[in-house]
Amino acid sequence: MQNTHNHNILREKNFSSGLAKLGWSPFFQDQYENSAADSVPARVVGVHRHVFSVMQGEEVFHVSLAGRLYNQATRIYPVVGDWVLVNEQVITSIFTRNNLLSRKTAGGRSGRNAEVNEEQGIAANLDFAFIVCGLDRDYNPARIERYLTLTYHCGIEPIILLSKSDLQQNPEQFVCEVEAIAPGVPVYPLSLYDTEAVLRVATLLYPHRTAALIGSSGAGKSTLINQLAGKNIRHTQAVGERVGKGRHTTTSRDLFLLPGGGMVIDNPGIREIGLSRQVAESMSAFPDIEALAGQCRFSNCTHTCEPGCRVLEAIASGEISSRRLNNYIKLNNELDYTRERQNKSADRVEKERWQHISKKVKDLKNRRNQQWK
Ligand SMILES: Nc1nc2c(ncn2[C@@H]2O[C@H](COP(=O)(O)OP(=O)(O)OP(=O)(O)O)[C@@H](O)[C@H]2O)c(=O)[nH]1
Ligand SMILES: [Mg+2]
Ligand SMILES: [Zn+2]
Structure with a gap:
């Protein structure tokens, strides 16, 4: 058998x-x-x-x-x-596990009592996470920052791949921009038509290293896998041809052993990276702003208008770009929203508990009344 x-x-x-x-x-x-x-x-x-x-x-x-x-x-x-x-x-x-790449799932849909912030494991025992971002309308530095925060929190080394570089006249300009928001993180342009760039990725994985590809749907993750494998082992699809509610072409997570010796894990595109509370609180993608924020005059400084704000000073002097501060504030707001949702759901649970108890009390009263009749 x-x-x-x-x-x-x-x-x-x-x-x-x-x-x-x-x-x-x-x-x-x-x-x-x-x-x-x-x-x-x-x-x-x-x-x-x-x-x-x-x-x-x-x-x-x-x-x-x-x-x-x-x-x-x-x-x-x-x-x-x-x-x-x-x-x-x-x-x-x-x-x-050596490490686990995981993200918060929206939860709550599968049942009333579902955890709002359930951690969903994506892949384990990674040497790198390749953050794939297309240089088409997928390009979004704020999203890259969020992916970075996610990988730092999971203790996984990130490498940023700016795919579809053939669609830009000057891809180096994007590389510089991303390098500025990701100090110390390697940023490489990548294209389906650039064998050297693909080879560079293959070299990073040799020998016996494992990387997971993360990024939005249509960023070119499966295309890269096919190129690394030297054959079409993954189905890919043009963004415009994607139909149905899923839109994702890849729907499963799989690890592939490459002819060059490395391993890559293809993932379905992540539509929205939910940051769990701990992740958001760690905020590791903004160490520069965090350090400055610690020196503001007021401990609850929002870095928007307060006197003695070190962060605003740094923006005035050009040390930090205002766009970067905006992203930091956006992430903070998301954290507040996550907290609020968590509290809300706790309130709802409490309310339901009381509804349940009062119904029991009512039933009991009715039964008693019936007995007296
Ligand atoms: N011009 C150009 N197009 C590319 C490149 N890489 C991928 N594409 C195209 O982008 C589209 C989406 O590529 P996929 O590899 O399916 O994207 P994906 O990230 O795997 O998407 P999901 O599986 O949905 O997460 C396809 O039409 C590819 O041909 C590139 O380097 N240059
Ligand atoms: Mg895919
Ligand atoms: Zn401040």
């Missing part, structure tokens, strides 16, 4: 080189040495509801998740890039 065959391959102990190719490191080896002898490590390369594709060596197997893990209160669910232990086509445990 196919399953038994798979399992026998999985059990082969001579896997070290195969694992290294998939990004295995001493961090995981240490964990493995303390684990049950009859399970083997594998890397999650695809998640399809309750079926997980895992890779071991060159082969991909489809496995399920042990009910015990599924029902755990902590609910650690494998994501693409995770290292897991597999025994008899079942994932029996998930290795502690």
Whole structure:
């Protein structure tokens, strides 16, 4: 039977080189040495509801998740890039992650009691996150700042790729602009028609490194994967041809092993990156403004009109651009909105609780009245 065959391959102990190719490191080896002898490590390369594709060596197997893990209160669910232990086509445990790229989901739609700010894991154990932003109407420095905040918060090194550079006369101008908002972060132009640029990305991933591609729908993430792979392994589609409510061409997250040795994870475009409270509070994309804000005369300074505002001084002297301050303030406002929503939902929960209690009291009264009759 196919399953038994798979399992026998999985059990082969001579896997070290195969694992290294998939990004295995001493961090995981240490964990493995303390684990049950009859399970083997594998890397999650695809998640399809309750079926997980895992890779071991060159082969991909489809496995399920042990009910015990599924029902755990902590609910650690494998994501693409995770290292897991597999025994008899079942994932029996998930290795502690090096890092996890995650974002806040809007929540609340799936049920009244759904958490407003649920963290959704995107990918685990990454060496980089490639923030892909097209130099077409997708271009939006404020959005890049938000992606940066997200990656910093997750402890993942960002690299910015300005795709569709062929659509601009002077792409270097955009590179400079983005470099100014992302101090110390590599920013590269990228184009479908520029093999050298694609090669540069491939080199960043060699050997055995893993990167996730994030960016809006239509930014060119899958196009890049196809170029790195040297063949069409991902379906792509022109922005204008996208139909239906989803609009996203890519709908699944998958990890691909590239011929050059690296690994990339394709993601569906993120329509809106919700920042969780902790992320927004960390605000790491604006360390310059944060440092200045700490020196303002008033501790609750809004940096809009207050006397003794160090941030406004820095803008007057040209140290910081006013556009950058605007983005900082916008992010702050979003944080307030998130808080407000959290509080609102707490109020609603409280209200519902009281409605429930008062109904019970009413029922009880009615029953009592009936007894007396
Ligand atoms: N001119 C130009 N067009 C590009 C380039 N890269 C991608 N495109 C086009 O942009 C469109 C969208 O590309 P995709 O790769 O499907 O975008 P995506 O980021 O994967 O989108 P989702 O899967 O929806 O998240 C396609 O029509 C591509 O041909 C580029 O470098 N130059
Ligand atoms: Mg895609
Ligand atoms: Zn101030």
